[in-house]
Amino acid sequence: MMARGLGGFALVFAVLAALAVWREDLGLPIFYLVLASTALFWIAQATSWNVLSGYSGYFSFGQGAFVGVGAYTTAVLGGRHGVDFYLTVPVAAVFSALLALLVGALAFRLRSFRGEIFALLTLAVPFILAALARVNSEIDGGQGVIVPVAEYPDWLAQFQDFLYLLNLVVAVAAVAAAFAIQHTRFGWALASIRDAEDVAEGLGVATFRYKMLAIAVTGLIGGAAGSLFALQIGFVTVESVFGLTIPLFVIVMSVLGGRTHWVGPVLGAVVIVLIQDRLSASGFEGWNLIVLGAILAVLVVVAPDGLQARLWRRPWQAAVALVAVTGVLAVVDSWGGPLDWFVAGVLAAVAVVLWPGRARAPVAAERRPAAAPVAPEEAAGAVPVAADAEPGEVLVECRDVAKYFGGVRALDGVSLRIRAGELVGLVGPNGSGKTTLVNLLSGALRPTSGSIAVAGRDIVGLAPHRIAHVGVSRTHQIPKPFESMTVRDNVAMAIMFGRSPRPLAGAREEAEACLDVVHLRHLADAKPAEINLHERQLLEMARAIATKPKVLLLDEALAGLNPAEIDAAVAVVRRIHATGITIVIVEHLLRVVNQLATRVVVLNQGALLADGDPRTVMNDPDVIRAYLGRHAHARGT
Amino acid sequence: MLEVRELEAWYGQAQALWGVDLSVADGEVVSIVGPNGAGKSTLVQSIAGLHRSTRGTIAVDGVDLTRVPAHRVGDHGVALVPEGRRVFARMTVHDNLVLGAYRRSARPGLADGLARVHSLFPRLAERSSQLAGSLSGGEQQMLAIGRALLAQPRLLLMDEPSLGLAPVVVDEVFDAIRAINADGVSVLLVEQDVERALEVSARGYVLAEGRIVASGSSAELTGSALVRRSVLGL
């Protein structure tokens, strides 16, 4: 897949490069290459933006910063210090990447910004750089910098051919990089960050590291393309790079094309550049930005997922529309020229692709493959047994753990030991601290005081993904699947980043075994949106066991199920326990806990109220009082 | 006063209530008890109009409220004391109370209502200009109740008023429920403290796994094996 894909890029590059080298022999007007150059520049920029903002969902308004650093590096080194152009390109890319890492360190480390706050932070960066450039006369000083024309090889007819080739190199490299990222662990990590960052972290994805890598790649490509931009415009000013035009264009292009696939920004850039060119050529220059703004505003409301995913669903209709409209206009030949006809065809294809179709309904019962019953032993055998802890050995040790929220004491001095092989029911009235305890064990929260050790290792202060690697895994009360991935890939994600990571192909195979344990194999190819709540909760469990945990924390994994579904889920929990995984289950339904648990721990008002086997605990007067009210034990028993 | 028939409720695809029937007569206190996650809060939210994914009827004085938008439900004399209090933390105690009387029909009674709430909970009068977020849990509960009273309800929906409160404070809250009822307000009380709830109410319903599994006078339900079983899961 990867090798073939990259081979494809090499082929595309060779063909497109040939157009420039033999342009005069082919009789291709230079105009087409100039237009293609523009498209390639924007393909590189949109792809650069998309690696961070599309793949990982961190929308940036700061693309101008990377372009600007690239452009100024080339302009200043070449124009003021006489450095050879070819040398300045890698320097520009590296400078831009360093800036990106600085922004990333601020935004991702000090505070975890998302959404509009991250967007605003990145919006401020070009403003700061613009001020620095204006003030510093070594850089710009408010005068602008002239970029010397670079020497180009004599087998190229014109400077424009040369620019086209340079843009082609950078654009193809950028798209190939985006392609490679999408098809490796890196891309999967970014997609999981976009879909549900905290879940990804909990399953073992080092989210901070991957976000830093992504922003560095964005900076690298943005800087290299910015360097070419300097050569192209010949005279770099603060306004030409640090404004809001560049972020506007890359955002519109990526939103139009689709942000989750490497093809998206390419499609978006080509369509936008064509529209802009035809509008200008037809004397509607003043409408360029209005059309751009309208595309953005309408798309976000109507089709926020963009062209790519929809095109994959209707490829033939789009191709027919393109060929038909272009063909008819060419035959009639009463208006415009070949490029106009083609652009009209493209717009027709875009309209066909975006035309609202029937929303995909959840997999209807009759279309669903039936669940093949799997014998429990068989399923248990299929899963690699995780129990590398001896039964009876202390696996989790909480000492005097407390967690305060402001003045509220959610947990206050809880000490608890959980031994390998146990199935512990964690119960208590609302607000007793159960979920807080689960969050502390999984590292989502840090205790105010006290210590927590898992398998002898102190986990306080470890990032959740490190705790996952120590052997703790959890489910969430409200299932949070990775919505963009199939059921199988949700589980494969957990295997790829879990305690014994495997590459994608192997992980997908292994995922089937995990799906067998929860009886979801028949839905392996469905998307999470197409399965019901019960199945989503089973998926949570499958994903959690796929990390090969020593301890599995089930946080109200049965909430909202009907009695039949509860019985099915109980059987699944039993099966998981039978594979040797120690389980802590938080559950409201005491009947379920009593059925399942080998031991019950009761919390009340943040403290441990009772601990022991289910029958004893449920007859404990203190427990009855906590559940029924103050006089219950006096009257009842 | 309140008549709920065949109520079903969903969260997305998850059904939370199955065919719930219940009624509250004028001037009555009725409690709904049951284990956590039984659907008690869903029931209250459905009646208050905050949860709209329902089937069945919810009638107050014969008017069906299931299609009435949430901000119009109060026009029919229903007010809510939500679970977890949910006072407006960044507003003062006074502003929280005044907001209770936001509805046009309730505004003329603002002064009298404030006086009544201050006599019921003198501590709220003392803390009038404090931010609600700075109050203790018990005071916030009183504020939530006071806010609802200023809406001049004929039916008060109370969702877990004892949640997370110290026993002494819970006593105060339950005394207030009696006092409010003595003023002629009907109360539908959802509680996990079964004993206390049944003490203060005339009748009760037991809700478990989204269904009414038992109902009767509070005396009948107190200490009944069925209640025990459904709450403790034994």
Added chain:
Amino acid sequence: MTTLQAALSGALVGGMFAVMAAGLSLTWGMLRVINLAHFGLILVGAYLTFELATSWGLDPILTIVVTVPLMFLVGAGLQWAFDRLGVEGFASLLVSFGLLIIVMQTVSNVWSADFQRMEGDVNPYATGSVSIGRFVFPAPTLIAFVFAVVIVVAADQVLRRTFAGRALRAFAEDRAVASAFGIDHRRLGMVLAGLSAASAAVAGMLFALGNAVTPSTPFEWIGIVFAVVILGGIGQVGGVLLAGVLVGTLSAVVSATWSPALSPLVLFSAIILALLFRPHGLLTPASRGAR
């Protein structure tokens, strides 16, 4: 001396940024709509003031009699559409970015991309100034500051003392519970968005009074105004005035003592620091950020 003069003038200029920021901050805080199109409305407000003053001979300040009601309708209509389409939060940032671009380009098509300035014959305030002791203040910035104080104090009092104001604050905190007390968010949201747009009309007038305007001027405002919104605390109208004065003073002092080109550097570094350490505004205790 000159530094002090600069600081005081800057503080007054900050008043204008406070007027620009007030509406943005309120719709963001109360309705979760981050409305970049607000800058477009300010721009249109400035151009309408210019147009009405030069072609109709209206006193520039009195143009708000026309522009304020007009903008109110536009703002309320926009909010109606946003509410119907469920545009909120990040989506509203993108949609309104698109709208801003449309407005800016339309203004450029209608009035050309050149500078427009009200000349002295139609703008009696252009050259006026007021001296207090040794300090001289140009009339436009003084007027802007007076408007800022009036608007911010009025908005603050409305939010504090009226039923509608309390309802808005309650709605911003907890939509569900607010609706249980009879608060109709649709209507209230439209009124708020309308008032916010009306304040944009005033801001546009104030800007046109003392400055030349071009269709791309909003790009100069965005950074400073967001700085004011964030430093003031999103949704906190009182904080907006304080932050406006602070930002205005800071940027004027940096310009006077160092270099005008450096003031954005200081300003935007301040925003980044504020985002990192005081994301809920200068007036809000840092501890609220914890939950």
